[in-house]
Amino acid sequence: MKNWLVASADRKAAEMLSAQCGLPPFIVYILMIRGFNTKESIMEFLSDDTGFENPFDAVDMDKAVERINRALDNYEKICVYGDYDADGVSSTALLCTYLETVGADVFYYIPSRENEGYGMNDDAVRKIHEKGADLIITVDNGIAAHKQVDLANELGMDVVITDHHKPVSEEMPNAVAVVDLHRTDCPSKFKELSGVGVVLKLIFAMEQGQMDKEEILDNYCDIAAIGTIGDIVPLRGENRTIVKHGLNLIRNSQRYGINALIEASSLSGKKITAGSLAFSVVPRINAGGRLGESFETVNLLMTDDMQEAEEIAKELSQDNNKRQSIEKEIIDEILKEQEKRPGIFAMPVIVVESDNWHQGVIGIAAARIKELFGKPVIVITFEGDTGKGSGRSVAGFSLCDAVFACSEYLTHCGGHPMAVGLGIKREQVENFREAINQYALSLDEMPMDTLNIDCKLNPAGINVNFIRQLQVLEPYGAGNPTPVFGLYSMRIVDVKSLSENKHLRITAEKNGTRVNIMKFFTAKEDFPFKRGDVADFAVKLDISEFSGGSVSIIAVDVRPENLDYSELIKSYRIYENFVASQKADDNTFSYLMPTREEFAKVYRYIREAGGVFGGKEILYCGLGKCITFGKLCLILDVMKELNLISIERSDKSERIYLNSIQGKVNLSDSLSIKRLSEVRSDGWT
Numbered sequence: 001m002k003n004w005l006v007a008s009a010d011r012k013a014a015e016m017l018s019a020q021c022g023l024p025p026f027i028v029y030i031l032m033i034r035g036f037n038t039k040e041s042i043m044e045f046l047s048d049d050t051g052f053e054n055p056f057d058a059v060d061m062d063k064a065v066e067r068i069n070r071a072l073d074n075y076e077k078i079c080v081y082g083d084y085d086a087d088g089v090s091s092t093a094l095l096c097t098y099l100e101t102v103g104a105d106v107f108y109y110i111p112s113r114e115n116e117g118y119g120m121n122d123d124a125v126r127k128i129h130e131k132g133a134d135l136i137i138t139v140d141n142g143i144a145a146h147k148q149v150d151l152a153n154e155l156g157m158d159v160v161i162t163d164h165h166k167p168v169s170e171e172m173p174n175a176v177a178v179v180d181l182h183r184t185d186c187p188s189k190f191k192e193l194s195g196v197g198v199v200l201k202l203i204f205a206m207e208q209g210q211m212d213k214e215e216i217l218d219n220y221c222d223i224a225a226i227g228t229i230g231d232i233v234p235l236r237g238e239n240r241t242i243v244k245h246g247l248n249l250i251r252n253s254q255r256y257g258i259n260a261l262i263e264a265s266s267l268s269g270k271k272i273t274a275g276s277l278a279f280s281v282v283p284r285i286n287a288g289g290r291l292g293e294s295f296e297t298v299n300l301l302m303t304d305d306m307q308e309a310e311e312i313a314k315e316l317s318q319d320n321n322k323r324q325s326i327e328k329e330i331i332d333e334i335l336k337e338q339e340k341r342p343g344i345f346a347m348p349v350i351v352v353e354s355d356n357w358h359q360g361v362i363g364i365a366a367a368r369i370k371e372l373f374g375k376p377v378i379v380i381t382f383e384g385d386t387g388k389g390s391g392r393s394v395a396g397f398s399l400c401d402a403v404f405a406c407s408e409y410l411t412h413c414g415g416h417p418m419a420v421g422l423g424i425k426r427e428q429v430e431n432f433r434e435a436i437n438q439y440a441l442s443l444d445e446m447p448m449d450t451l452n453i454d455c456k457l458n459p460a461g462i463n464v465n466f467i468r469q470l471q472v473l474e475p476y477g478a479g480n481p482t483p484v485f486g487l488y489s490m491r492i493v494d495v496k497s498l499s500e501n502k503h504l505r506i507t508a509e510k511n512g513t514r515v516n517i518m519k520f521f522t523a524k525e526d527f528p529f530k531r532g533d534v535a536d537f538a539v540k541l542d543i544s545e546f547s548g549g550s551v552s553i554i555a556v557d558v559r560p561e562n563l564d565y566s567e568l569i570k571s572y573r574i575y576e577n578f579v580a581s582q583k584a585d586d587n588t589f590s591y592l593m594p595t596r597e598e599f600a601k602v603y604r605y606i607r608e609a610g611g612v613f614g615g616k617e618i619l620y621c622g623l624g625k626c627i628t629f630g631k632l633c634l635i636l637d638v639m640k641e642l643n644l645i646s647i648e649r650s651d652k653s654e655r656i657y658l659n660s661i662q663g664k665v666n667l668s669d670s671l672s673i674k675r676l677s678e679v680r681s682d683g684w685t
């Protein structure tokens with residue numbers, strides 16, 4: 001459940017700016033929504049050549065370069081210490097590739113996600129020592145490794161840290177150099193580089209006065225772009241330049257590994273964008289770390305053996321398929337859990353736990369469940385009595401603040417406003433769930449999950465030229481999302497399933513203009529609208545390059561016409577409060593308690609419709625919005641308790657069926673009705 005939010009910028013100002021910038025007004029309008037309000041900021045953002053800052057502006061960069069050059073001169077053994085995610089793998093591959101080119105004796109180490117976890121650990125440092133390293137260079141990690149850097153020093157190794165994570169304290173690890181733009185004493189202006197972006201900066205510094213900037217970009221920006229996209233850092237400033245430049249390289253890549261990944265992702269011959277890489281290449285690189293070891297993945301990006309590249313890419317695709325099916329199983333189990341423990345899912349923050357969910361996949365499952373329920377979700381899995389959790393949030397609710405506020409129940413925790421990781425003992429789960437929800441209830445208001453729409457659009461205005469003009473905004477990603485347009489009040493003319501009912505093509509019409517809208521990964525029976533219905537569409541626009549270019553409209557979300565979701569969600573919250581607490585006061589009682597007529601109305605509607613597909617909102621609209629949404633949800637619970645209906649829910653759909661029942665049912669047999677009525681001494685009549 002998502003609230004649609006149509007952005008608003010100053011149209012007058014956009015028109016004035018557009019004349020100054022020589023850009024179409026709607027482009028400037030969209031840029032203003034993204035926070036670019038002056039000619040200078042717009043021109044700088046769109047420039048193909050955002051200058052890279054002098055790499056030596058970064059504190060300690062001189063020391064890092066000096067130490068690495070000394071290692072090269074003395075032919076010391078260097079170990080690059082990386083990480084298992086796409087950024088960490090890219091960082092490792094990029095630095096190793098570079099160091100090999102300049103003749104270094106280099107190897108790399110990547111901790112196992114499952115057995116070692118993120119960052120440096122003592123055992124790894126010892127292993128690296130045994131392999132004879134003289135110098136460790138960390139990439140995408142290291143800023144918090146105070147102890148491990150001391151250990152490395154004791155063992156006679158020097159450490160150079162390059163990282164992009166925020167330091168937890170002012171005190172830096174005892175390394176020869178600590179390059180991290182987030183150091184409070186670092187004057188560099190652009191702070192949003194990914195781990196691999198910092199490595200690229202290090203290469204700029206190493207090559208100062210030798211290789212020129214263009215040459216470095218041409219040699220290394222492909223790998224840097226993959227890590228930058230994978231880390232979901234804002235695609236602005238230096239990041240945008242890296243990705244823009246990198247995409248051009250990737251389209252004609254000289255690297256066997258990248259070509260093999262493109263091929264394995266079925267992207268060969270298609271337009272490669274930041275979005276398509278994020279959707280198919282990045283998950284494959286991540287899959288290695290989630291299910292197995294990341295050594296192979298680094299190898300893939302470095303190998304000059306075509307056959308090896310193809311084999312590793314194939315393995316990664318298999319890992320990725322496996323990851324997807326594990327993810328689906330976890331999601332199905334979580335949805336079944338909702339049947340058993342609905343109260344947990346009615347709370348402001350969903351905390352759900354199990355014994356056998358794959359640790360490497362719970363984060364992705366949490367993200368999907370968050371989408372489905374429109375609220376923050378933490379998924380915990382146990383090994384013995386030790387649990388690991390991963391959480392995802394909705395915009396406006398800082399999940400890391402929430403988790404830190406409950407840290408007394410956790411063994412460790414960390415993360416960002418939108419994503420957290422944590423450790424927890426089994427016996428603390430109930431306390432933690434209680435505490436984090438108390439925290440959420442103590443806030444003024446729980447934010448709703450929102451879909452941001454740039455502007456409403458008349459379908460008559462959509463043409464190839466319009467979409468080509470939009471392309472100046474690419475590449476899209478974090479900080480510069482693909483523009484989403486609202487096509488409101490569209491009358492559906494036809495719904496056709498494609499590719500063996502995998503996708504849908506919807507023909508819709510408004511004021512005499514007909515458009516085809518694609519809805520991917522949706523079966524016909526899961527699409528709740530039919531010919532004649534009027535619906536609002538949130539869409540992205542693209543050009544399909546077949547047959548010389550034609551308009552391609554892709555549905556992001558579809559909902560009944562003119563549905564006020566903020567009202568709907570307010571009503572739903574009242575229902576949820578009751579489900580979560582199983583207690584009602586007088587207000588709740590009057591708001592939720594259905595009359596017999598209302599009850600009968602819902603029953604008749606479902607019977608006459610032959611079941612309702614596509615969610616409770618569809619039923620709500622079908623009933624002419626005459627029963628509040630919260631009350632409708634309660635009525636459905638009661639009908640389920642009395643075995644009058646079944647509700648089937650998957651991650652794609654929700655279907656309500658009428659059961660065939662015999663005999664008369666007594667509404668007051670329903671547990672929900674009983675609980676709701678407890679507030680009234682006279683009970684329910």
Ligand SMILES: [Mn+2]
Binds near residue numbers: 087088140164194195
């Ligand atoms: Mn990173």
